[in-house]
Every structure is written in C-alpha cells, then in structure tokens.
Amino acid sequence: MSDIINLLPDSIANQIAAGEVVQRPASVVKELLENSVDAKSSKIQLVINDAGKQLIQVIDDGIGMSETDARMSFERHATSKIRESEDLFKIATMGFRGEALASIAAVARVELKTKQSNSELGTFIHIEASEVKKQEPTNQSKGTNLAVKNLFYNVPARRNFLKSNPVETKHILDEFQRVALAHPEISFLLRQNEKETYNLLGGKLSQRIVGLFGKNYQKNLIACSEETNWLKVTGYIGKPEFSKKTRGEQFFFVNDRFIKSGYLNHAITGAYEGLLKDEQHPFYALFIEIDPVHIDINVHPTKTEIKFDDERSVYGIIKAAVKQALGTHNVTPSLDFGTDVNFESFAVKNMDFGAPKVSSSKDRSYGSFKSLNQGTNKQAHWEQLYQSAMQESMPSPQDIQKEEMAGSFTPADLSSKPTESKLSAAFSHKTETPSSKSIPVLMHDKYIMKQMPSGIMVMDIRLANERILYELYLERLKSQKGSTQRCLFPVNLELSPSDFALIVGLKDEIAALGFEFEEFGQNSIAINGIPAEAQHMNEKELFEGLLEQFKHNQAELSLSIHENLARSMSKRSANRTKISGDKLELTTLIDRLFACAQPNYTPKGTPTFVILGLEKIADLFNQ
Template structure:
C-alpha cells in the first residue's frame, strides 16, 4: 500500500492558517496596527475603503525593514520578536508568532513599501496569493506602508460570509480604539472612503479618552491607581450615575495589550456594588502592569484572552483599586459627621427632696408611680355615664334616643366639652361633614355597611352623571350619588 500522508504546499498551509488569523477586515487592521506600534512608530495612519473589503492600508514612520527582512516577513513563523523559548515568557511586544503577514498575503493582494532611516532607497514588494510577483527598489519616506487590497479574492465563500459595510466598519473602529487607547503617546488618524474620521495627536490618556469617546466623558472621569509589588493598576473609571445599558465602554489592558476578561469585569462590578442602577454597566479604562512570567498570552489566536498565574490576587487588587478610587472622588455615599445634625437636647431628670438617694450629696430619685392597668369595664362605664348626661339637656334640643337617667356630678365637665347636643334639633341627628355628631348619636347610630358598586351597562337613570346645580337649588348630585348634609337620609337611594 503506498504512503498517503504528504506535506501540504506552502500556499495551501497559509490559506488554512489564514482562517484562524484573518477572519474579517478588522483582523487585518489589528495585525497591521500592532506591527506599526512594535516598530516604534510615533505616527500611524489607517486608510480604509468599503469597510476594508477593497482596501486596508497602514502607514507608519517606524524603523522600517531592509529588502531581505521585507521578503522574509512574508514567510510563516518568521519574526523579529523572539529568539528562544525563554523569550516566550518575557514578551513585551504585541506580535510574536510571525503568522500575520503570511496569512494576510495568502488571501489578498498585498503591496509593501518600506525604508530604513538613513537609506537612500526603499523596497517595493507586490504579493498575490502568497506569490511574490515583484520586488524592486523605490523611493519612499522612512517607515513602512502596507496596503491590503481585495481581501478574500481567492476565497469566495469567506468573502460572501462578510457582513454589511456598517457592521464591518464597526469592528474596524473597535480595533482602532483599542490600539489608540493603549498608546496615547502615538498619533493616530483614520480615513474612511477619503473622509477623515479621527485625527488624534499624541496626548495624555484622559485627553485620548475624550477625543475617542466624546466630550461627555470629560465630566465623569475619575483617576484610579494602585501600586503593589505584584501588580500595578492605573487608569480611569466613570461615575456611577453615568453608567449605560451597554457594555461597550469597558477596556482592560494588560501590559498595553487589550484583553477581554469576564473575571476582571466582575471585580469592577463588585466594587460598584450598590451604586449602579439595575442592568447598567460602568465605564472604565484600566491598565494592568505585571511581570510577563505571571501571564500566558498564547491562549487564543487573537491574543485577547490571557491566563494569570495568580488570578485571585489580581481580582482582589483590581477590586480594591476601583473601590478606593470611588471613595477618594466622593462617588460613594458616606456619613457626614461634620454636618449640623439637629439632635434634641437631653432633659435632666426631675428630683425631689424625699426618697432614696445615692451618697450623701446625691440627688434623690423620684418615687415610682403606681402602674395603671387597662380596665375595659371602667372605660365602658365612663362612656355610659357620659351618655346619661344628655338627659340634662332640654327635650327639644337633644336626640330622641338619649338615655333618661342623669349623670353624676363628676362627669359634668366631660359632658360639657364632649357630649354637647346637636347644633340643629331635628327628628333624628344627621351626621355630616359640617355638623358634628353628639355623643348619644355615636352610641346609638349604626353605620350602614358599604357595598361595592356593580358596573352595569347601560347605567340606571340615577347612575348617570347629572349636571351640577346652583348651590341654593338643593344638594349636588354626581354620578347618581347625593353629596351634602342629607346624603344619608333614611330611604335615600345609595
């Protein structure tokens, strides 16, 4: 049986690798911008046409490449970042695998112009589908310019998989923001279809945040800094009242590399506990600096996921740093012990000449009062005695149901103040809002139970709304119910 395992051609291997490295135009933008930053550029320009489907070009003023390095950069696993296994645990650069340019050149038409400072001429390389079609000297400024045209021209299925221009441009803007925030000392500019979108000069981090995200962030930035022997946390957080429903404005950078970490995001949210509205998320831009030996960035092809050697310590330091920043900038509620709180003064105890006293010169304590027990029978007797006092009033002025007996002499002041007869003599005392009830009516009148009105259509005649009458024409009627002193007369319709 013949051997069936064979080594894949280089161009086919590059296309397979491009499926992991280059997923959309934003992936090309990320790789080219990272190479420009690693080259020591102080000014980076990004030019995009048709959301990166037609053109993605990055121009920088970095160190540039020689003719040999320019040709070697298109080979797989060719890099200037690491040399040995030990260098893998001391990575400070953004790129280190040497797969970016080789993967991009496998699925696009690439034009590279590069020149080192001090050289008279530069190098021009034309690549199409991993094949170098031309290499000639050229006149160009110092630095490197890489133009990627017609992305996925030889992979129709992948090109049809791309989203609309608006969606792809949104991903490009995200990658541009990540690199611009991580490197505020570098000037960045972005052009979309020959229109300037961003022009960011080198500035401080706070100015870069406002220039990228908008002037609304100027008033909500609060500095955050915590230095420990293990990790250093620096950056800015937002005020709790400025939180949003979306999670877009949350950035973590570890050694100037943007990462996504739900674990660290939970640490920040726990620091904001009790300060955020429901289903809202705070704004933060936090930079974590720690020894490269304590992290592993070679986890995901996009290098946005990393592993920490001691993630619990990182969690605790991040949470403490954010909590401290909230307290320093008075973003958390606190007790005001210096305020003028109106406490009532303490009243001194009453003293008497007699009674027990502590010591020879101590003030005597008051004698304990006799406890008064609640007696319902006594209360009922008092009410009955007050009711009997109504018999002293004239017969024409008192209610017909008043008891005939006379009250005792000790209850006469109570009767005079609380048990006066009705103001208007009527056949029966009519309780209303204007006329008070007499005590006899309170004892003998039974209140009618309230019944819940039942809806009925069409409404009955007395339930229909009636126009308001003049005040002197009689009681007001509203929705069939009488309002006034005679609202509850016997025989009236409820």
C-alpha cells in the same frame, strides 16, 4: 499500499492559517496597527475603503525594515520577537506568532513599501495569494506603508460570510479604538472612504479617551491608581451616573495589550455594587502592568484572553483600587486636560502582597472608604481599605464563569411559552379573553385589573405596551412604511464615530420606524421627526435610547436587524408610556394587547399579564 500523506504546499498552508488569523477586515487592521506600534512609530495612519473589503492601508513613521527583513516578514513562522521557547513567557510586544503577514498575503493582494532611516532607498514588494509578483527598490520615506487590497478575493466563500459594511466598519472601529487607547502617546489618523473619522494627537490618556468617545467624557472620568511590588494598575473609570446599558466601553489592558476577562470585569462590577441601576455597565479603561513571567498570553488565537499565575490577587487589587477611586470621586478636583496626567496616589509603595489571605467574610459595606478623612494620612487609610477588601471572599474564575452561564439569556421562541416552573403556581397562562362586561381598574399607575371568566387578570401596563409596540414596529420594518410626527424644530445629536457609522448604515430601517433624520456635519445628525405614537417623548432621549438598546441587544443576543430594532424601539417607547385611569383608554389597551399575535409575553419572554384563579383566591381565605 501507496503512501497517502503529503506535505501541504505553502500557499494552502497559509490559507489555512489565514482562517485562524484573518477572520474579517478588522483582524487585518489589528495586526497591521500592532506591527506599526512595535515599530516605534510616533504617527500611524489607517485608511479604509468599503469597510476594509477593498482597501486596508496602514502608514507609519517607524523604524522600517531592511530589504531582507521585508521579504522574510511574509514567511510563515518568521518573527523578530522570539529566539527560544523561554521568550514565549516574557513577551512585552504586540503580535509575535510570525503568521500574520503570511496569512494576510495568502488571501489578498498586498503591497509593501518600507525604508530604514540609514538606507538611501526603500523596498517595494507586491504579493498576491502568497506569490511574490514583484520586488524592487523604491523611493520611500522612513517607515512602512502596507496596503491590503481585495481581501478574500481568492476565497469567495470566505468573502460571502462577511457581514454588511456597517457591521464590518464597527469591528474595525473597535480595533482602532483599542490600539489608540493603549498608546495615547502615538498620533493616530483614520480615514474611511476619503472622509476623516479620527485625528488624534499624541498626549495624555484622558485626552485620548475624550478624543475617541466624545467631550461628555471629560466631566465623568475618575482617576484610578494602585501599585504594589509586582503589579501596577492605572487608568480611569466612569462615574456611576454615567453608566450605560451596553458593555462596549470597557477596556482592560495588560502590558498595553487589550484583553477580555469576565473574571476581572466581575471585580469592577463588584466595586460598583449598590451604585448602578439594573442592567447598567460602567465605563473603564484600566491598564495593568505586570512582569510577563506572571502571565500567559498564548491562550487564545487572537491573544485577547490571558492567564495570570495568581488571578485572585489581581482580582482583589483591582476591586480595592476601584472602590477607593469611587469613594473619593466626590471630592477629587476635576481633571485638568491641559497638563500631564498625575494620578493621585493612594498606593502602598513596595508592599509585599503575595497572595491575599481569603476569609469567608461577606461584608460589602462602603464605610471603610466613604469615611476617609481627607486631611489625614491617605496611605494609612488605604491600607485599611485594602485589608477590608481582602476580607471579602474572592470568587474563583470558575465561579464567575458558572455565574455568567447561569445568568445568560437565550431568546424565547415567540411561538412557545416559558417553562411553567418559572411561573407561580397561583397563576394560569391560558390565552383567555377578558370579560367585556367587567370594568377595568388602574392600580398604582402600573397595573390594570379586570375580571376574567376564571378569576382576575392583572396586566402590567409597560410590558403590555412593549408587546403591542413590538408587533407594530416589526410590521413597519417589513412594509418599510412608518408614521412620522414632524418636530417643530430639528434636534441636533452628536455621536461617536462608531455610533455615527452604525446609524448611517441603519438609516433606511430607522426611517421605517418613523424617524426622520439627516447627516449634519461630522459625526452628528439632525432629527426632524419621530414615530407618531412617541410624539410626547423627548426626541433626543428617544433616539439615544434606541441606539443604546440596539447595541445592548447586538452584544447580548443573536438577532436580525429588524428584530433588534423592533425590540429596542418597543422597549424604549414602552418605558416612557403614561396612561390615565379612563375606562376607555384602559379597555383600548387591553383590546390592543389581545389583538396581538402573541399577547401573553413580551419579545423577551416575560409575561404581560397573570391570572389569579378563583381556586387560589378561595385558598387565601382558607375556604
């Protein structure tokens, strides 16, 4: 029998590797920006055309590469950061696998210009589909200029799987923000389709946060700092009243590398316990400095997940640090954005932490840090605070994962009902039309009671409105015909660059809901009209609420754009709906609900009404 196992050609092996490394244009942006950071650049410029599909170009003033290094950088498993296996456990730079440039060059046309400061000429290399087309000397300033053109041009199936330009642009902006936030000392410039989106000068972390996310962050940041003999935490958290419905603006960096950690996020939310509204998430940008020997960053292909050798200790330190910052934010002076960042230290210097002792105490009171005497020794109080925090039972990462899985929501099939086990046995959810002879009654401005053939119906006004508006907006999105109430005066709304890109990409769909708006300067819009049924609502709050709800749904649920917008708009509009006790108005609301295709449930699957059966009523009186 003949042999059937052969070695793959390098071009095919690189394309396979590209499937792991280069998932979308944002993956390329991340790799190239991190390479520029590792090259000790002080200025980095990112140029994007057509959401990265046509062009991704990164220009830096870093140390550059020699002619040999420039050519070797496109070989698989070629890296300047690893010499032996032990190096894997003490990596302090960004990329290190040695596959990024080789993988990018396998699925795009790549042009590289690079020059070192001590060289007279630089090096130019042109590669297409892993094949070097040209290599020659070039006149180039110090640093590197790398252009990735026509991404996935030779793998059309992969290109077809890319999302719309607004979605891909959002992913690119996310990666840009993470790298720019991790390195505030570096100047960053972002240009999209010949328009400047960001121009960030090197400086302090607080300035970088404001530059990335807007001026309103300037008054809502709380400095957070703690240092032990083996771990240091610095950064900023947001005031509780500044929390949002979306999780997007939450950043953890370990040794300047962005990571995702549900476990550490749980420590943050635990510190905010009792201070946030339901389904609200705080802003934070926290930097953890730790000896690389205590972490393993080679856990996930994108390097966004890492392992600590003592995760519970990290959890406890972060939670205690955030609690301390929250406990003092009312008396902390406003941040001076014109001077260097100087975190007020409550740290216990050179303290031998080891692994915190875990007890079964569940005391979550804030008395230990609310009562801090401002004029006494803060370090002594910090010791008490930390000891109090350590007395709480620290959950394990596995506990947090189970908790998140249990709390995750799967969109209900609108053609079916939630399981009966979730509903009280006292209620019947048969689709039943209310009696036209009975008079509806308003209760506590929240509920409507009305007689039914089988008992008494209790309707939640807000949830009923949500179902009615959802079907109304869904129909408008399908027909692309919205009813608009013009504003007396235009309302200007400033947005972050990522939110602005998202809104512009959804302009036609948002117009179908009934909004009228136009671009008004850089990253701002002028709202000229809102949906007719929302004419009594605040235009700015309504639009901002739609945007926040859309981003929340986008992050938590897998929905089409139409479904997401209809859900978002109906939920935000229903939350602000007011109703009088007029019989005609109550009756009209009931009639509109039962005229819906699915009157029983909201789009999320929550009952809009319940029916208290006659038998259950009789049981209440022991009859």
